Amino acid sequence: MSDWVEQRIARVMETSRLLGEPPLPPHLTFVAARLAKPGPSALGIRRRRVRRIGRRLHKAGGVPLMRAVLHQAEVLSLRLHSATVLRDIEQDWNGIGGWRN
Structure with a gap:
């Protein structure tokens, strides 16, 4: 893993810690993995799925839950692909x- 990836993971994890985000239960870790693999911009149809996931997360726990899942997705994507998904998901969840955003 490159230094950039490791530094980015450390920043995301620190942000998550500062926000007091608890570890995600297994079913939400699975949701984060779906967001991370492949990145939302990889396929045009992914945007609808990403928005649907965002709406479901918001209904279940509001913005704090959305943010916790997004942070987990970012860490997973960085570890799997050395690529960031944070901005793409943030844009797709706008509104x-x-x-x-």
Whole structure:
């Protein structure tokens, strides 16, 4: 893993810790993995799926839950692909509940 990837993972994990995000239960870790593999911009149809996931997460736990799953997806994507998905997902979730890009 490159230094950039390791530094990015450390920053995301620190942000998650500072926000007090608890570890995700297995079913939400699976959701994060779906967001991370492949990245949402890899296929045009992914955007609809990403938005659907965002709406479901918002309904279940609001923006805090969305943010926790997004952080997990970012870490997984970096570990699997050395690629960031954070910006793409943030943009796709814009306007869902209180989510602002």
